Amino acid sequence: HYADDSREHFEISDDPRLASESWNEQISLLCNYEGAKLLMEEQAHREIQPVFRVHEPPNAERLKKFSRLLNRLIDAHGLSREVWVWRWRDGSYGDQETIAHYLRRLPRDAETDAVRRAITHQAQMLNNASVFTAVPGPHHSLKLDGYARFSSPMREVAGIFTHKEILEFCTCGDVPPAAVEDDLALREQVIEAANRARSVQKKLTKAVYKLAIDDLFEADLAQPLDARPERMGTVYGVRPSRVYVRLDEPAIDVKLYADALEAEHDTQLTMERSQAVLSSPDDGLRFVVGARLRLRVVRYDSPQERWILQPRTD
Known part of the structure:
Protein backbone atom coordinates (compact mmCIF):
# COMPACT_ATOMS: atom_id res chain seq x y z
CA HIS A 1 0.00 0.00 0.00
CA PRO A 57 -2.70 -33.30 -10.34
CA PRO A 58 1.02 -33.13 -11.16
CA ASN A 59 2.20 -36.05 -13.27
CA ALA A 60 4.56 -38.79 -12.08
CA GLU A 61 7.61 -37.22 -13.74
CA ARG A 62 7.20 -33.96 -11.84
CA LEU A 63 6.72 -35.84 -8.59
CA LYS A 64 9.87 -37.84 -9.31
CA LYS A 65 11.85 -34.61 -9.82
CA PHE A 66 10.46 -33.24 -6.56
CA SER A 67 11.50 -36.40 -4.71
CA ARG A 68 14.99 -36.17 -6.22
CA LEU A 69 15.29 -32.52 -5.18
CA LEU A 70 14.27 -33.39 -1.61
CA ASN A 71 16.87 -36.15 -1.38
CA ARG A 72 19.59 -33.74 -2.52
CA LEU A 73 18.48 -31.09 -0.02
CA ILE A 74 18.60 -33.61 2.80
CA ASP A 75 22.23 -34.38 1.93
CA ALA A 76 23.20 -30.75 1.31
CA HIS A 77 21.84 -29.57 4.67
CA GLY A 78 22.84 -32.65 6.66
CA LEU A 79 19.26 -33.49 7.64
CA SER A 80 17.92 -36.73 9.04
CA ARG A 81 16.62 -38.93 6.23
CA GLU A 82 14.23 -40.62 8.62
CA VAL A 83 12.52 -37.28 9.26
CA TRP A 84 12.87 -35.45 5.95
CA VAL A 85 12.46 -38.11 3.25
CA TRP A 86 9.15 -38.03 1.40
CA ARG A 87 7.65 -41.53 1.44
CA TRP A 88 6.75 -41.83 -2.21
CA ARG A 89 7.74 -44.31 -4.90
CA ASP A 90 8.11 -43.68 -8.62
CA GLY A 91 4.89 -43.67 -10.59
CA SER A 92 2.51 -44.08 -7.66
CA TYR A 93 0.76 -41.48 -5.54
CA GLY A 94 -2.42 -43.25 -4.42
CA ASP A 95 -2.31 -44.58 -0.86
CA GLN A 96 1.24 -43.42 -0.14
CA GLU A 97 2.19 -40.25 1.70
CA THR A 98 0.60 -37.17 0.15
CA ILE A 99 2.59 -33.98 -0.23
CA ALA A 100 0.19 -32.24 2.16
CA HIS A 101 0.85 -34.84 4.87
CA TYR A 102 4.58 -34.66 4.24
CA LEU A 103 4.64 -30.88 4.66
CA ARG A 104 2.51 -31.00 7.81
CA ARG A 105 4.85 -33.42 9.57
CA LEU A 106 8.09 -31.54 8.85
CA PRO A 107 9.83 -30.06 11.93
CA ARG A 108 8.90 -26.52 12.93
CA ASP A 109 12.10 -25.35 14.58
CA ALA A 110 14.29 -22.31 14.05
CA GLU A 111 17.28 -24.33 12.88
CA THR A 112 15.54 -25.86 9.85
CA ASP A 113 12.80 -23.27 9.26
CA ALA A 114 14.41 -21.90 6.09
CA VAL A 115 14.69 -25.37 4.54
CA ARG A 116 11.07 -26.19 5.42
CA ARG A 117 9.82 -22.95 3.86
CA ALA A 118 11.84 -23.56 0.70
CA ILE A 119 10.48 -27.11 0.42
CA THR A 120 6.93 -25.82 0.87
CA HIS A 121 7.52 -23.32 -1.94
CA GLN A 122 8.88 -26.05 -4.22
CA ALA A 123 5.82 -28.19 -3.46
CA GLN A 124 3.53 -25.32 -4.43
CA MET A 125 5.39 -24.97 -7.72
CA LEU A 126 4.37 -28.53 -8.61
CA ASN A 127 0.76 -27.49 -9.04
CA ASN A 128 -0.73 -27.22 -12.49
CA ALA A 129 -2.81 -24.18 -13.31
CA GLU A 218 15.89 2.88 -5.32
CA ALA A 219 16.13 4.07 -1.71
CA ASP A 220 19.01 1.61 -1.14
CA LEU A 221 20.77 2.70 -4.33
CA ALA A 222 20.71 6.33 -3.23
CA GLN A 223 23.15 5.48 -0.45
CA PRO A 224 26.91 4.78 -0.78
CA LEU A 225 27.61 1.09 -1.47
CA ASP A 226 29.05 0.36 1.98
CA ALA A 227 26.08 2.02 3.67
CA ARG A 228 23.41 0.10 1.78
CA PRO A 229 21.42 -2.35 3.91
CA GLU A 230 22.07 -6.07 3.63
CA ARG A 231 18.76 -7.90 3.53
CA MET A 232 18.49 -11.47 4.79
CA GLY A 233 16.74 -14.02 2.62
CA THR A 234 16.32 -17.70 1.79
CA VAL A 235 17.06 -19.44 -1.51
CA TYR A 236 13.69 -20.76 -2.69
CA GLY A 237 14.79 -22.15 -6.04
CA VAL A 238 17.55 -22.27 -8.64
CA ARG A 239 17.60 -22.40 -12.42
CA PRO A 240 20.54 -22.31 -14.83
CA SER A 241 19.90 -18.60 -15.42
CA ARG A 242 18.88 -17.36 -11.97
CA VAL A 243 18.50 -17.86 -8.23
CA TYR A 244 15.14 -17.18 -6.57
CA VAL A 245 15.32 -15.62 -3.11
CA ARG A 246 12.55 -14.76 -0.62
CA LEU A 247 13.57 -11.83 1.56
CA ASP A 248 12.76 -11.89 5.27
CA GLU A 249 11.74 -8.26 5.52
CA PRO A 250 9.86 -7.28 3.51
CA ALA A 251 8.72 -10.75 2.43
CA ILE A 252 9.13 -10.32 -1.33
CA ASP A 253 10.71 -12.49 -4.02
CA VAL A 254 13.82 -11.26 -5.81
CA LYS A 255 16.27 -12.82 -8.27
CA LEU A 256 20.00 -13.18 -8.69
CA TYR A 257 20.98 -13.44 -12.34
CA ALA A 258 23.58 -16.02 -13.35
CA ASP A 259 25.06 -13.94 -16.19
CA ALA A 260 25.68 -10.99 -13.85
CA LEU A 261 27.22 -13.23 -11.18
CA GLU A 262 29.42 -14.97 -13.75
CA ALA A 263 30.65 -11.66 -15.15
CA GLU A 264 31.41 -10.25 -11.70
CA HIS A 265 33.25 -13.36 -10.47
CA ASP A 266 34.74 -14.49 -13.82
CA THR A 267 33.31 -17.97 -13.48
CA GLN A 268 30.58 -20.22 -14.83
CA LEU A 269 27.61 -21.47 -12.86
CA THR A 270 26.23 -24.97 -13.36
CA MET A 271 23.01 -26.43 -12.01
CA GLU A 272 22.98 -29.95 -10.61
CA ARG A 273 20.57 -32.46 -12.11
CA SER A 274 18.66 -32.45 -8.84
CA GLN A 275 17.79 -28.76 -9.44
CA ALA A 276 18.74 -28.10 -5.82
CA VAL A 277 22.20 -26.55 -6.27
CA LEU A 278 23.68 -23.92 -8.61
CA SER A 279 27.43 -23.51 -8.17
CA SER A 280 30.75 -22.54 -9.74
CA PRO A 281 33.46 -25.19 -10.36
CA ASP A 282 35.48 -24.17 -7.28
CA ASP A 283 32.36 -23.67 -5.13
CA GLY A 284 33.31 -20.02 -4.74
CA LEU A 285 29.69 -19.35 -5.59
CA ARG A 286 27.23 -21.92 -4.31
CA PHE A 287 23.47 -21.54 -4.01
CA VAL A 288 21.52 -24.35 -2.34
CA VAL A 289 17.74 -24.35 -2.04
CA GLY A 290 16.93 -23.61 1.60
CA ALA A 291 20.22 -21.81 2.28
CA ARG A 292 20.35 -18.42 3.99
CA LEU A 293 22.16 -15.44 2.51
CA ARG A 294 22.39 -11.66 2.61
CA LEU A 295 21.76 -9.44 -0.39
CA ARG A 296 22.80 -5.90 -1.17
CA VAL A 297 21.77 -3.70 -4.08
CA VAL A 298 24.61 -3.04 -6.53
CA ARG A 299 22.96 -1.30 -9.49
CA TYR A 300 19.95 -1.15 -11.74
CA ASP A 301 20.31 -2.73 -15.18
CA SER A 302 18.15 -0.36 -17.23
CA PRO A 303 18.32 -2.16 -20.61
CA GLN A 304 16.97 -5.37 -19.06
CA GLU A 305 14.89 -3.64 -16.36
CA ARG A 306 16.32 -5.67 -13.50
CA TRP A 307 18.11 -5.13 -10.21
CA ILE A 308 21.61 -6.53 -9.79
CA LEU A 309 22.13 -7.77 -6.23
CA GLN A 310 25.30 -8.87 -4.47
CA PRO A 311 25.00 -12.08 -2.41
CA ARG A 312 26.92 -12.73 0.78
CA THR A 313 26.80 -16.00 2.71
CA ASP A 314 29.67 -15.47 5.18
Whole structure:
Protein backbone atom coordinates (compact mmCIF):
# COMPACT_ATOMS: atom_id res chain seq x y z
CA HIS A 1 0.00 0.00 0.00
CA TYR A 2 1.02 3.66 -0.30
CA ALA A 3 3.39 4.84 2.42
CA ASP A 4 1.84 8.33 2.63
CA ASP A 5 -0.67 10.68 1.05
CA SER A 6 1.80 11.70 -1.67
CA ARG A 7 1.22 8.29 -3.30
CA GLU A 8 4.83 8.33 -4.50
CA HIS A 9 6.21 5.57 -2.26
CA PHE A 10 5.08 2.13 -1.15
CA GLU A 11 5.14 0.34 2.17
CA ILE A 12 5.31 -3.45 1.99
CA SER A 13 3.87 -5.28 4.98
CA ASP A 14 2.39 -8.63 5.98
CA ASP A 15 -1.21 -8.23 7.11
CA PRO A 16 -2.31 -11.01 9.50
CA ARG A 17 -5.24 -13.02 8.24
CA LEU A 18 -8.43 -12.56 10.23
CA ALA A 19 -10.28 -15.62 11.53
CA SER A 20 -13.41 -14.39 9.77
CA GLU A 21 -11.54 -14.50 6.46
CA SER A 22 -10.66 -18.16 7.02
CA TRP A 23 -14.27 -18.99 7.88
CA ASN A 24 -15.52 -17.14 4.82
CA GLU A 25 -13.07 -19.11 2.68
CA GLN A 26 -14.50 -22.40 3.95
CA ILE A 27 -18.06 -21.23 3.28
CA SER A 28 -16.99 -20.23 -0.22
CA LEU A 29 -15.46 -23.66 -0.90
CA LEU A 30 -18.62 -25.41 0.30
CA CYS A 31 -20.82 -23.23 -1.93
CA ASN A 32 -18.64 -23.95 -4.94
CA TYR A 33 -18.57 -27.69 -4.26
CA GLU A 34 -22.31 -28.00 -3.69
CA GLY A 35 -22.99 -25.90 -6.76
CA ALA A 36 -20.75 -28.14 -8.84
CA LYS A 37 -22.58 -31.24 -7.53
CA LEU A 38 -25.88 -29.73 -8.64
CA LEU A 39 -24.46 -28.93 -12.09
CA MET A 40 -23.10 -32.47 -12.48
CA GLU A 41 -26.42 -34.01 -11.44
CA GLU A 42 -28.43 -31.92 -13.88
CA GLN A 43 -26.01 -31.45 -16.79
CA ALA A 44 -27.89 -34.01 -18.90
CA HIS A 45 -30.69 -31.45 -19.25
CA ARG A 46 -30.27 -29.34 -22.36
CA GLU A 47 -31.37 -26.28 -20.37
CA ILE A 48 -28.09 -26.30 -18.41
CA GLN A 49 -24.74 -25.35 -19.91
CA PRO A 50 -22.37 -25.81 -16.95
CA VAL A 51 -18.88 -24.39 -16.43
CA PHE A 52 -16.49 -26.24 -14.12
CA ARG A 53 -13.10 -25.42 -12.70
CA VAL A 54 -10.65 -28.32 -13.14
CA HIS A 55 -7.29 -28.71 -11.42
CA GLU A 56 -5.30 -31.70 -12.64
CA PRO A 57 -2.70 -33.30 -10.34
CA PRO A 58 1.02 -33.13 -11.16
CA ASN A 59 2.20 -36.05 -13.27
CA ALA A 60 4.56 -38.79 -12.08
CA GLU A 61 7.61 -37.22 -13.74
CA ARG A 62 7.20 -33.96 -11.84
CA LEU A 63 6.72 -35.84 -8.59
CA LYS A 64 9.87 -37.84 -9.31
CA LYS A 65 11.85 -34.61 -9.82
CA PHE A 66 10.46 -33.24 -6.56
CA SER A 67 11.50 -36.40 -4.71
CA ARG A 68 14.99 -36.17 -6.22
CA LEU A 69 15.29 -32.52 -5.18
CA LEU A 70 14.27 -33.39 -1.61
CA ASN A 71 16.87 -36.15 -1.38
CA ARG A 72 19.59 -33.74 -2.52
CA LEU A 73 18.48 -31.09 -0.02
CA ILE A 74 18.60 -33.61 2.80
CA ASP A 75 22.23 -34.38 1.93
CA ALA A 76 23.20 -30.75 1.31
CA HIS A 77 21.84 -29.57 4.67
CA GLY A 78 22.84 -32.65 6.66
CA LEU A 79 19.26 -33.49 7.64
CA SER A 80 17.92 -36.73 9.04
CA ARG A 81 16.62 -38.93 6.23
CA GLU A 82 14.23 -40.62 8.62
CA VAL A 83 12.52 -37.28 9.26
CA TRP A 84 12.87 -35.45 5.95
CA VAL A 85 12.46 -38.11 3.25
CA TRP A 86 9.15 -38.03 1.40
CA ARG A 87 7.65 -41.53 1.44
CA TRP A 88 6.75 -41.83 -2.21
CA ARG A 89 7.74 -44.31 -4.90
CA ASP A 90 8.11 -43.68 -8.62
CA GLY A 91 4.89 -43.67 -10.59
CA SER A 92 2.51 -44.08 -7.66
CA TYR A 93 0.76 -41.48 -5.54
CA GLY A 94 -2.42 -43.25 -4.42
CA ASP A 95 -2.31 -44.58 -0.86
CA GLN A 96 1.24 -43.42 -0.14
CA GLU A 97 2.19 -40.25 1.70
CA THR A 98 0.60 -37.17 0.15
CA ILE A 99 2.59 -33.98 -0.23
CA ALA A 100 0.19 -32.24 2.16
CA HIS A 101 0.85 -34.84 4.87
CA TYR A 102 4.58 -34.66 4.24
CA LEU A 103 4.64 -30.88 4.66
CA ARG A 104 2.51 -31.00 7.81
CA ARG A 105 4.85 -33.42 9.57
CA LEU A 106 8.09 -31.54 8.85
CA PRO A 107 9.83 -30.06 11.93
CA ARG A 108 8.90 -26.52 12.93
CA ASP A 109 12.10 -25.35 14.58
CA ALA A 110 14.29 -22.31 14.05
CA GLU A 111 17.28 -24.33 12.88
CA THR A 112 15.54 -25.86 9.85
CA ASP A 113 12.80 -23.27 9.26
CA ALA A 114 14.41 -21.90 6.09
CA VAL A 115 14.69 -25.37 4.54
CA ARG A 116 11.07 -26.19 5.42
CA ARG A 117 9.82 -22.95 3.86
CA ALA A 118 11.84 -23.56 0.70
CA ILE A 119 10.48 -27.11 0.42
CA THR A 120 6.93 -25.82 0.87
CA HIS A 121 7.52 -23.32 -1.94
CA GLN A 122 8.88 -26.05 -4.22
CA ALA A 123 5.82 -28.19 -3.46
CA GLN A 124 3.53 -25.32 -4.43
CA MET A 125 5.39 -24.97 -7.72
CA LEU A 126 4.37 -28.53 -8.61
CA ASN A 127 0.76 -27.49 -9.04
CA ASN A 128 -0.73 -27.22 -12.49
CA ALA A 129 -2.81 -24.18 -13.31
CA SER A 130 -6.54 -24.70 -12.86
CA VAL A 131 -8.72 -24.11 -15.91
CA PHE A 132 -12.39 -23.54 -16.66
CA THR A 133 -14.02 -26.20 -18.84
CA ALA A 134 -17.44 -27.29 -20.06
CA VAL A 135 -17.03 -30.80 -18.60
CA PRO A 136 -16.40 -31.77 -14.97
CA GLY A 137 -13.02 -32.97 -13.79
CA PRO A 138 -11.03 -33.42 -10.59
CA HIS A 139 -9.84 -30.57 -8.41
CA HIS A 140 -6.56 -31.94 -7.11
CA SER A 141 -5.82 -29.31 -4.45
CA LEU A 142 -9.24 -29.70 -2.83
CA LYS A 143 -9.49 -33.47 -3.42
CA LEU A 144 -12.90 -33.07 -5.06
CA ASP A 145 -14.39 -34.74 -8.12
CA GLY A 146 -16.06 -31.52 -9.23
CA TYR A 147 -15.79 -27.79 -8.55
CA ALA A 148 -17.40 -24.64 -9.95
CA ARG A 149 -17.62 -20.93 -9.21
CA PHE A 150 -20.63 -19.85 -7.16
CA SER A 151 -19.33 -17.67 -4.32
CA SER A 152 -18.46 -14.01 -5.05
CA PRO A 153 -20.07 -14.32 -8.49
CA MET A 154 -19.44 -10.74 -9.56
CA ARG A 155 -15.68 -11.24 -9.26
CA GLU A 156 -15.38 -13.27 -12.45
CA VAL A 157 -17.54 -13.93 -15.46
CA ALA A 158 -17.60 -17.71 -14.88
CA GLY A 159 -19.47 -17.15 -11.60
CA ILE A 160 -21.99 -14.87 -13.25
CA PHE A 161 -22.68 -17.45 -15.94
CA THR A 162 -23.08 -20.41 -13.54
CA HIS A 163 -25.54 -18.37 -11.45
CA LYS A 164 -27.54 -17.61 -14.57
CA GLU A 165 -27.69 -21.28 -15.52
CA ILE A 166 -28.79 -22.43 -12.08
CA LEU A 167 -31.43 -19.69 -11.81
CA GLU A 168 -32.87 -20.64 -15.20
CA PHE A 169 -33.08 -24.30 -14.16
CA CYS A 170 -34.26 -23.93 -10.55
CA THR A 171 -36.91 -21.22 -10.89
CA CYS A 172 -39.26 -23.40 -12.97
CA GLY A 173 -39.77 -20.82 -15.66
CA ASP A 174 -39.71 -17.67 -13.53
CA VAL A 175 -36.38 -16.90 -15.19
CA PRO A 176 -36.89 -17.91 -18.83
CA PRO A 177 -33.86 -19.75 -20.24
CA ALA A 178 -31.98 -18.40 -23.21
CA ALA A 179 -31.89 -20.38 -26.44
CA VAL A 180 -29.61 -23.39 -26.08
CA GLU A 181 -27.58 -22.45 -29.16
CA ASP A 182 -27.05 -18.93 -27.81
CA ASP A 183 -25.99 -20.24 -24.40
CA LEU A 184 -23.55 -22.73 -25.92
CA ALA A 185 -21.88 -19.95 -27.88
CA LEU A 186 -21.87 -17.67 -24.84
CA ARG A 187 -20.38 -20.41 -22.66
CA GLU A 188 -17.41 -20.76 -25.03
CA GLN A 189 -16.77 -17.02 -24.71
CA VAL A 190 -17.12 -17.19 -20.92
CA ILE A 191 -14.62 -20.05 -20.64
CA GLU A 192 -12.13 -18.29 -22.90
CA ALA A 193 -12.44 -15.02 -20.96
CA ALA A 194 -12.20 -16.72 -17.56
CA ASN A 195 -9.04 -18.60 -18.52
CA ARG A 196 -7.52 -15.49 -20.08
CA ALA A 197 -8.21 -13.52 -16.89
CA ARG A 198 -5.70 -15.63 -14.98
CA SER A 199 -2.93 -14.57 -17.35
CA VAL A 200 -3.98 -10.92 -17.14
CA GLN A 201 -4.08 -11.07 -13.34
CA LYS A 202 -0.58 -12.60 -13.27
CA LYS A 203 0.78 -9.77 -15.42
CA LEU A 204 -0.87 -7.13 -13.24
CA THR A 205 0.48 -8.70 -10.05
CA LYS A 206 3.97 -8.82 -11.55
CA ALA A 207 3.76 -5.15 -12.53
CA VAL A 208 2.60 -4.11 -9.04
CA TYR A 209 5.41 -6.07 -7.39
CA LYS A 210 7.94 -4.41 -9.69
CA LEU A 211 6.72 -0.97 -8.63
CA ALA A 212 7.13 -1.91 -4.98
CA ILE A 213 10.57 -3.49 -5.49
CA ASP A 214 11.76 -0.50 -7.53
CA ASP A 215 10.68 1.86 -4.76
CA LEU A 216 12.45 -0.24 -2.10
CA PHE A 217 15.73 -0.68 -3.97
CA GLU A 218 15.89 2.88 -5.32
CA ALA A 219 16.13 4.07 -1.71
CA ASP A 220 19.01 1.61 -1.14
CA LEU A 221 20.77 2.70 -4.33
CA ALA A 222 20.71 6.33 -3.23
CA GLN A 223 23.15 5.48 -0.45
CA PRO A 224 26.91 4.78 -0.78
CA LEU A 225 27.61 1.09 -1.47
CA ASP A 226 29.05 0.36 1.98
CA ALA A 227 26.08 2.02 3.67
CA ARG A 228 23.41 0.10 1.78
CA PRO A 229 21.42 -2.35 3.91
CA GLU A 230 22.07 -6.07 3.63
CA ARG A 231 18.76 -7.90 3.53
CA MET A 232 18.49 -11.47 4.79
CA GLY A 233 16.74 -14.02 2.62
CA THR A 234 16.32 -17.70 1.79
CA VAL A 235 17.06 -19.44 -1.51
CA TYR A 236 13.69 -20.76 -2.69
CA GLY A 237 14.79 -22.15 -6.04
CA VAL A 238 17.55 -22.27 -8.64
CA ARG A 239 17.60 -22.40 -12.42
CA PRO A 240 20.54 -22.31 -14.83
CA SER A 241 19.90 -18.60 -15.42
CA ARG A 242 18.88 -17.36 -11.97
CA VAL A 243 18.50 -17.86 -8.23
CA TYR A 244 15.14 -17.18 -6.57
CA VAL A 245 15.32 -15.62 -3.11
CA ARG A 246 12.55 -14.76 -0.62
CA LEU A 247 13.57 -11.83 1.56
CA ASP A 248 12.76 -11.89 5.27
CA GLU A 249 11.74 -8.26 5.52
CA PRO A 250 9.86 -7.28 3.51
CA ALA A 251 8.72 -10.75 2.43
CA ILE A 252 9.13 -10.32 -1.33
CA ASP A 253 10.71 -12.49 -4.02
CA VAL A 254 13.82 -11.26 -5.81
CA LYS A 255 16.27 -12.82 -8.27
CA LEU A 256 20.00 -13.18 -8.69
CA TYR A 257 20.98 -13.44 -12.34
CA ALA A 258 23.58 -16.02 -13.35
CA ASP A 259 25.06 -13.94 -16.19
CA ALA A 260 25.68 -10.99 -13.85
CA LEU A 261 27.22 -13.23 -11.18
CA GLU A 262 29.42 -14.97 -13.75
CA ALA A 263 30.65 -11.66 -15.15
CA GLU A 264 31.41 -10.25 -11.70
CA HIS A 265 33.25 -13.36 -10.47
CA ASP A 266 34.74 -14.49 -13.82
CA THR A 267 33.31 -17.97 -13.48
CA GLN A 268 30.58 -20.22 -14.83
CA LEU A 269 27.61 -21.47 -12.86
CA THR A 270 26.23 -24.97 -13.36
CA MET A 271 23.01 -26.43 -12.01
CA GLU A 272 22.98 -29.95 -10.61
CA ARG A 273 20.57 -32.46 -12.11
CA SER A 274 18.66 -32.45 -8.84
CA GLN A 275 17.79 -28.76 -9.44
CA ALA A 276 18.74 -28.10 -5.82
CA VAL A 277 22.20 -26.55 -6.27
CA LEU A 278 23.68 -23.92 -8.61
CA SER A 279 27.43 -23.51 -8.17
CA SER A 280 30.75 -22.54 -9.74
CA PRO A 281 33.46 -25.19 -10.36
CA ASP A 282 35.48 -24.17 -7.28
CA ASP A 283 32.36 -23.67 -5.13
CA GLY A 284 33.31 -20.02 -4.74
CA LEU A 285 29.69 -19.35 -5.59
CA ARG A 286 27.23 -21.92 -4.31
CA PHE A 287 23.47 -21.54 -4.01
CA VAL A 288 21.52 -24.35 -2.34
CA VAL A 289 17.74 -24.35 -2.04
CA GLY A 290 16.93 -23.61 1.60
CA ALA A 291 20.22 -21.81 2.28
CA ARG A 292 20.35 -18.42 3.99
CA LEU A 293 22.16 -15.44 2.51
CA ARG A 294 22.39 -11.66 2.61
CA LEU A 295 21.76 -9.44 -0.39
CA ARG A 296 22.80 -5.90 -1.17
CA VAL A 297 21.77 -3.70 -4.08
CA VAL A 298 24.61 -3.04 -6.53
CA ARG A 299 22.96 -1.30 -9.49
CA TYR A 300 19.95 -1.15 -11.74
CA ASP A 301 20.31 -2.73 -15.18
CA SER A 302 18.15 -0.36 -17.23
CA PRO A 303 18.32 -2.16 -20.61
CA GLN A 304 16.97 -5.37 -19.06
CA GLU A 305 14.89 -3.64 -16.36
CA ARG A 306 16.32 -5.67 -13.50
CA TRP A 307 18.11 -5.13 -10.21
CA ILE A 308 21.61 -6.53 -9.79
CA LEU A 309 22.13 -7.77 -6.23
CA GLN A 310 25.30 -8.87 -4.47
CA PRO A 311 25.00 -12.08 -2.41
CA ARG A 312 26.92 -12.73 0.78
CA THR A 313 26.80 -16.00 2.71
CA ASP A 314 29.67 -15.47 5.18
